[in-house]
Amino acid sequence: MEERGHRCTILVYNRNDGAMERHRSVIRNHWPGLAADIHPVPVSLDGLDACVASSWETAHVLAARMPRRGGPSPHYFIQDFEPYFHPRGSLYALAEDSYRFGFNLMALGPMVAEVLKREVGVRSKILPFGSDVGTYRLTNTTGRSGxxxxxxxxxxxxxxxxxxxxxxxxxxxxxxxxxxxxxxxxxxxxxxxxxxxxxxxxxxxxxxxxxxxxxxxxxxxxxxxxxxxxxxxxxxxxxxxxxxxxxxxxxxxxxxxxxxxxxxxxxxxxxxxxxxxxxxxxxxxHREHTWAETQASFAAALTGYELSSLGSY
CATH class of the missing domain: 3.40.50.2000 (Glycogen Phosphorylase B;)
Known part of the structure; x- marks a missing residue:
């Protein structure tokens, strides 16, 4: 999104009051090209155009901090059907409920989209599942073993x-x-x-x-x-x-x-x-989708523009 001219902020759900400078340092060290501001999640999300939850826990935070009127458009980038991370019980139910908050659901690949529809009955926008075709490529055409x-x-x-x-x-x-x-x-x-x-x-x-x-x-x-x-x-x-x-x-x-x-x-x-x-x-x-295609589809879904490669389930 920064490459596309948007100003971005990473909001950290600092539930245990950990040292924010430590969190900032980790993010800066591992993503040195990132210019985004890094702050704790504020009590209210006024002043932002859009917010993206990246896991079921942060979806609950986003739902709790949204203003009663107005506020940013809420989105949810879903990389797995996260209830499956837990046995059937409280965490499973809370994770499952996060898909019912009315956010714009963006599923990474048709597998996640299909499970969301089957298990929860919700529709989602499908983003193509990408692959790093720059790093991973054929260099050995002779013998292999193991x-x-x-x-x-x-x-x-x-x-x-x-x-x-x-x-x-x-x-x-x-x-x-x-x-x-x-x-x-x-x-x-x-x-x-x-x-x-x-x-x-x-x-x-x-x-x-x-x-x-x-x-x-x-x-x-x-x-x-x-x-x-x-x-x-x-x-x-x-x-x-x-x-x-x-x-x-x-x-x-x-x-x-x-x-x-x-x-x-x-x-x-x-x-x-x-x-x-x-x-x-x-x-x-064989050609697979690249991460550049995924990024373009994500940006289109977030900003409200449609690409021909975007589908829904």
């Missing part, structure tokens, strides 16, 4: 335990195929694992280009990992979901039931396929 997995044990929706069980079975089927894990450091797998920890996007592109396949698991929206792997010529295996297929249209993506044995067998089939090199090249040649 598989890769993004480990995030603290987020249940990322399917860490499902991936661990599947890769343990995969190792028994292919003991010579190296298993690469990045993200969190893992323990207790009982099979050889090459750990990369947290690596840069450039290093991650190199890892995707070295490996044949990998698991790309996510249960609340399609994972960014899948399109990035495909752009680098790595053919991922994803947990199957009809809504996810609407987001990731690359025909070389492989879908399998969320079952460790089935995921392991599917991964085995990809690794041993005779046309692996050709498949890798086809995967990398």
């Amino acid at each position: 598989v890769v997995f993004f480990a995030k044990p603290e987020a249940e929706r990322r399917g860490y335990d499902m991936g661990r069980l599947a890769l343990q079975q995969f190792h028994r089927m292919h003991p010579r195929q190296e298993i690469h894990v990045y993200g969190a450091r893992v323990t207790g797998w009982g099979v050889p694992v090459r750990q990369h920890g947290r690596i840069s996007p450039r290093e991650l592109n190199e890892l995707y280009n070295r490996t044949i396949s990998g698991l790309a698991l996510s249960f609340t929206n399609i994972t960014l990992v899948a399109a990035e792997m495909l752009a680098a010529g790595n053919v991922p295996v994803l947990n199957d979901d009809q809504s996810s297929r609407a987001v990731l249209t690359n025909p070389e993506a492989v879908w399998a039931a969320a079952n460790p044995a089935i995921l392991a067998k599917t991964l085995s089939d990809v690794v041993t396929a005779e046309d692996a090199a050709e498949r890798s090249a086809r995967a990398a040649s």
